[in-house]
Amino acid sequence: MNTDKPPSLTQAARQIVANNKRGVLGTLLPEEGHPYTSMIDFAPLPDGDVIMFLSRLAVHQRHLAADARASLLIAPHIMADDALTRPRITLVGKVELVEDRLSVANLYLEHHPTARQYINFGDFQFYRLRVKKARYIAGFGQMGWMTGNQYRTAN
16 A cells, blocks of 8 residues: 655645756836746755846846846746646746855756856856745646745745
């Protein structure tokens, strides 16, 4: 008899973030406030937040400088025919500059070794998305919102 309990929505949400490294970042256009999305690489932190390495030349970074509110869609099966039945998560929160680059550079490079070629470029900075809430969708009929605290403390 299998006594393994399936993961809760919050546990599954944390797992999908921990096991991925690319997503779609949503920022706000400063002029009109309309959403703008772009693909980015990220590194998951142990507490569930994510680190992004963004260039000041990138339009999404300029949007974040005007308004730090953002979302990050992580959908590893986005190109699958049955993508809408597959797990995905949207993290919602505010993005902040990471002042101490050395504190996150090695973690980021573990997930993105090719970033080593531009890790010291002056126009790139590390940013942290502090998760305020998250929406996890496991598939049809299995979904839910969670607060940042519920998301962070999943075990």
